[in-house]
Amino acid sequence: MRTDVLLAWYETLLKSTVVCITGSNGKTTVKDWLAQSFTDQKVLKTQANLNNQIGVPQTLLGLASFHDVAVVETGTSIPGEIERLAEIAFPDVVILTNASGSHFEGFGSLEGIAKEKGCLISGAHPDATIILNSDDGFYPYWFELAGSRPVLSFGFGESADLYAFDLELNAESSQAKFCYQGEVLSVFIASAGKHQIANGMAVVLALMATGMSFHDAVQKLASPVHVSGRLERLRTKNEALLINDCYNASPTSVEAAIDVLAMQSVDKTWLILGALGELGERQEAVHRDLGLYAKEKGISCLICVGAVAGVAGTAFMEKGGDAKLCNSHEEAAALVCSLGRNHAILVKGLSLR
Structure with missing residues (x-):
């Protein structure tokens, strides 16, 4: 220059x-x-x-x-x-x-x-x-x-x-x-x-x-601020509320998003969780804590994508929650595709495709 x-x-x-x-x-x-x-x-x-x-x-x-x-x-x-x-x-x-x-x-x-x-x-x-x-x-x-x-x-x-x-x-x-x-x-x-x-x-x-x-x-x-993938409110083809919070993920942001999911006026709340990165040796402890946090907040069902996120699912189930482990986005999507207007789904820790 x-x-x-x-x-x-x-x-x-x-x-x-x-x-x-x-x-x-x-x-x-x-x-x-x-x-x-x-x-x-x-x-x-x-x-x-x-x-x-x-x-x-x-x-x-x-x-x-x-x-x-x-x-x-x-x-x-x-x-x-x-x-x-x-x-x-x-x-x-x-x-x-x-x-x-x-x-x-x-x-x-x-x-x-x-x-x-x-x-x-x-x-x-x-x-x-x-x-x-x-x-x-x-x-x-x-x-x-x-x-x-x-x-x-x-x-x-x-x-x-x-x-x-x-x-x-x-x-x-x-x-x-x-x-x-x-x-x-x-x-x-x-x-x-x-x-x-x-x-x-x-x-x-x-x-x-x-x-x-x-x-x-x-x-x-x-005046609302709209950030794509940050607590973005969408509707599925069956009119279920889909909260897309996939922009980024940290333990604190996952907890904040779970808080918002828990506030929704629906019959059931669903959390689809992928693995969080860059956690080093704290990876397992963080995911376990997130599973416990979701259960404490009354989330109805936790869907975990991958083995790392599955640690959260195990903790969720240990407290009596309903959790499911998936190996891919497609498996997770299949579990919620039929949900309707009385359901809210939060996607966190992985990209929507």
């Missing part, structure tokens, strides 16, 4: 507000929800999940002089990747949603994951606003990493700068009260699940960090 072209692009980058998002869960949802909320501004955002050392530069090279905001998702699969992405993007606003066990194989421990995510904070602009989940166990560590940078926190406890209470969780949406600096507003969230309330709070704080009022920011959560 010619030097004059590169300098012109860099000047554009400096003029635009760059918001970078990382975390084990919620990155893509927060990215899309935030990007669609800047209704009166020109926004550049990460497409799909192009969030690595190729995707992030590719996204930022799309910045033009007319863009006001860049909303960039940053992910990681190897140690040091987030640090490099922070150097490239040099964000003005950082959102760190959480740290959970989605990459044990690459980072060895939850602490390793948290440290990797934290590199986005230490690599941000010296005046960047840092938005953190105060309910995460690594919040104190990330807060310290922020140094003199301003920190805004969200959570479900009153210690957070923005906290939610009086939650009402429904099958397709939620309601809550949000409190910020003593001001309380009733909020409608056009998405199901407590985790989406947390994601929504992160969006609100990012909007406020870029100049929007508290009142206007919470109104943005009334």
Whole structure:
């Protein structure tokens, strides 16, 4: 690339507000929800999940002089990747949603994951606003990493700068009260699940960090965010509700999706579960815990695809649940193809084909 072209692009980058998002869960949802909320501004955002050392530069090279905001998702699969992405993007606003066990194989421990995510904070602009989940166990560590940078926190406890209470969780949406600096507003969230309330709070704080009022920011959560394969509500040919949550899978996201499945007003709930990857030596324990979690939430039937997912099925059956082990997508589909309107099916941990 010619030097004059590169300098012109860099000047554009400096003029635009760059918001970078990382975390084990919620990155893509927060990215899309935030990007669609800047209704009166020109926004550049990460497409799909192009969030690595190729995707992030590719996204930022799309910045033009007319863009006001860049909303960039940053992910990681190897140690040091987030640090490099922070150097490239040099964000003005950082959102760190959480740290959970989605990459044990690459980072060895939850602490390793948290440290990797934290590199986005230490690599941000010296005046960047840092938005953190105060309910995460690594919040104190990330807060310290922020140094003199301003920190805004969200959570479900009153210690957070923005906290939610009086939650009402429904099958397709939620309601809550949000409190910020003593001001309380009733909020409608056009998405199901407590985790989406947390994601929504992160969006609100990012909007406020870029100049929007508290009142206007919470109104943005009334507009649903549609991410293909993320709690996507479909209907089968026999009118059964099919919840496609195959975009990605981590233990925490599986539990959140099970929570949503359990809220559906149907006679029976069905979970089709494939194996989760990148868990290392914790693979068996995680799948067992997921089987137990599904049973605790009252899921009617668990269908496991493959031997690894079958560990969850064994745990489910040990607690008296109805579980079935399949060797292929086709076998699993055959078990639910005749289900009708009084059934809800969640597909998690494998791709719909």
